[in-house]
Amino acid sequence: xxxxxxxxAFFSLLKGGLWEQRVYLVPFSPIDADALYxxxxxxxxVGLVSAGIEHVEDTRLTKHQALPFLKRVVSTESNNxxxxxxxxxxxxxxxxxxxxxxxxxxxxxxxxxxxxxxxxAGDIDLLLDLNDYEKAKSILxxxxxxxxxxKKVVKHQGLTILSLTVELHGTLHTGLSRxxxxxxxxxxxxxxxxxxxxxWDIDHTQIFLPSPDCDVIFIFTHILQHFYKGGIGLRQICxxxxxxxxYKDAINxxxxxxxxxxxxxxxxxxxxxxxxxxxxxxxxxxxxFYSQPMPVVTxxxxxxxxxxxxxxxxxxxxxxxxxxxxxxxxxxxxxHQIKDNISLFRxxxxxxxxxxxxxxxxxxxx
Numbered sequence: 001x002x003x004x005x006x007x008x009a010f011f012s013l014l015k016g017g018l019w020e021q022r023v024y025l026v027p028f029s030p031i032d033a034d035a036l037y038x039x040x041x042x043x044x045x046v047g048l049v050s051a052g053i054e055h056v057e058d059t060r061l062t063k064h065q066a067l068p069f070l071k072r073v074v075s076t077e078s079n080n081x082x083x084x085x086x087x088x089x090x091x092x093x094x095x096x097x098x099x100x101x102x103x104x105x106x107x108x109x110x111x112x113x114x115x116x117x118x119x120x121a122g123d124i125d126l127l128l129d130l131n132d133y134e135k136a137k138s139i140l141x142x143x144x145x146x147x148x149x150x151k152k153v154v155k156h157q158g159l160t161i162l163s164l165t166v167e168l169h170g171t172l173h174t175g176l177s178r179x180x181x182x183x184x185x186x187x188x189x190x191x192x193x194x195x196x197x198x199x200w201d202i203d204h205t206q207i208f209l210p211s212p213d214c215d216v217i218f219i220f221t222h223i224l225q226h227f228y229k230g231g232i233g234l235r236q237i238c239x240x241x242x243x244x245x246x247y248k249d250a251i252n253x254x255x256x257x258x259x260x261x262x263x264x265x266x267x268x269x270x271x272x273x274x275x276x277x278x279x280x281x282x283x284x285x286x287x288x289f290y291s292q293p294m295p296v297v298t299x300x301x302x303x304x305x306x307x308x309x310x311x312x313x314x315x316x317x318x319x320x321x322x323x324x325x326x327x328x329x330x331x332x333x334x335x336h337q338i339k340d341n342i343s344l345f346r347x348x349x350x351x352x353x354x355x356x357x358x359x360x361x362x363x364x365x366x
Contacts, residue, residue: 003032003035005030005031006028006032006035006039007039008027009025009028009031009036010036010039010049011279011280013025013036013048013049013052014040014045014048014234014238015280015281016052016055016056017045017047017048017049017050017051017052017053018048018051018052018238018241018242018281019281020055021281022055022057023052023053023055023056023057024056024057024058025056025058025059026058029059031059031065033061033062033065033066036049037068037069039306043233043235043305043306044120044122044234044235045233045235045238046069046072046073046076046120047072047073047115047118047120049069050069050070050118051114051118053066073118076117076118076119076120077117079121080107080116080117080119080121081117082164083121084107084203085202085203086124086161086164087103087107087124087202087207088202088205088207090124090161090166091103092205093139094126094136094139097135097139099128099132099135099136099139100128100129100132101126101127101128101132101136101208102126102127102128102197102208102209103124103127103200103207103208104126104127104169104209104218105122105218105219106119106121106122106123106124106125107121107124108200108207108209109215109219109239109242109243111200112239112242112243112245112246112247113242120235123164123165123167124164124165124166125167126166126167126168126169127169127210127218128168128169128170129170129188129189129192130155130170133168133169133170134170136168137157140159140166140168141159143161144159144160144166145160145163146159146160147159147160148160153173154170154171154173154175155170155171156168156169156170156171171184171185172184172218172221174221174222174224174225174229175225175229176224176225176229176351176354177354179262180224180264183259183262183263184217184218184221184263187214187217187218187259188214190214191210191211191214196210196211196213196214197209197210198211198212198215212251213250213252213256215243216243216244216247216251217259219239219240219243220240220265220269221263221265222236223236223240223272224265227268227304227344228351228352230308231308232304232305233305234280234305237272237275237280237305238280240272241276241280241282244276244282244286244287244288245283245286248285248286251288253289256288257288264350264351264354265351267348267351268348269288269289270289270290271294271297271298271347272301273289274290274294274297274298275294275298275302277290277293278294278295278298279298279302301347
C-alpha cells in the first residue's frame with residue numbers, strides 16, 4: 001500500500017520528467033525511495049520519474065536511493081536501441097514483399113517525448129489491412145522463434161522474433177462495443193485508403209506512423225480498452241499527453257469530437273483530459289474539450305490507475321498460474337471485471353454497463 005506522501009512525490013517527479021520542469025520534494029519528505037521505485041515500475045514510468053529526479057531543486061535522493069533508477073535507465077536505453085534497429089530491419093523485410101503497414105503504439109509514440117530512449121519499451125505493434133495481415137503472417141512465421149495463439153476474431157497474431165515480441169494487428173478492435181470498434185475500423189480504412197501517415201526515420205529506413213487525426217483515436221481507444229478490461233498504467237496516459245502536446249496544431253478538433261461522439265465516449269475523453277491536466281500537468285489549451293476541473297472523477301481515476309498498474313501488474317493474478325481449468329479462469333476473470341466495472345460506474349455509469357456486455361460477448365466469440 002502506497003502512502004499519500006509517496007504518491008504525491010511520485011506524481012511530482014512524473015510531471016517533472018514528462019515536461020522537463022523543476023521538482024520540489026521537501027513538502028513530501030521523508031521520501032521512501034524503495035516505494036517510489038516500486039510504484040514507478042508498476043506504472044512502467046521509471047524513465048520519466050528518473051528524468052524528474054534530475055530536475056529536483058531542493059532535496060535530492062542519495063546515490064544509493066537513485067541507483068535503481070539509474071540502472072533501469074541504462075537498461076531501457078539499451079533495449080530501445082536494440083528495438084529500433086530491429087524495427088528498421090523488420091520494416092525493410094516487409095516492404096521488400098510489398099506489405100503495406102503502419103507502426104502503432106510504443107516506439108512511434110516514444111518519439112513525442114523529450115527523451116525517447118527513456119520511455120519503457122513494450123512490444124512492436126504493426127497495423128495492416130486484412131490482406132496484408134495474412135501476407136505478413138506468411139512472411140514472418142518461417143523466421144519466428146515462436147508463434148503465439150492467434151485471436152482470430154480481432155485478427156491479432158503475436159510472434160517472437162530474435163527474442164522480441166511482434167504483434168500483427170488486422171484490426172485495433174477494443175472488444176468494448178461494436179459501435180466503438182466500427183469507428184476504429186473506419187479510421188483504419190481511411191488511413192490506408194488515403195495514405196494518412198506521418199513518418200519516422202530509423203537508420204535511413206522510413207517508418208510509417210498513423211497521421212495525428214488517426215493516431216489520437218487509436219491511442220485513446222487503446223487506453224479505454226485497458227481501463228475497462230483489466231487495468232491501465234500511467235505510461236499510456238503519459239503517451240497521450242505527449243502526443244497531444246507534440247501535435248497540438250495538427251489535430252482536427254471538430255473531426256475528433258465527431259468521432260468521439262460517434263463512439264459514445266465523450267464522457268471518458270473529458271474525464272481523462274481533466275485527469276491529464278490536474279494530475280499530469282498537461283496544459284489546458286492543449287487538452288481538447290477540457291472545460292473545468294473534475295476533482296471527484298480524476299481522484300477516482302487516479303485511485304483506479306494506482307491500484308491496477310500497467311496491464312494490471314499491481315494486482316494478484318496468481319490464479320492464472322494455478323492450473324485451474326480454463327472455464328474457472330474465465331469465471332474468475334469475469335468476476336474481477338464485474339467488480340472493476342462497478343467501481344468505474346461512478347466515473348461513467350452508462351459505458352461501465354455497456355462495456356461489460358461487450359467484454360462478455362468478446363470472450364464468447366474468442
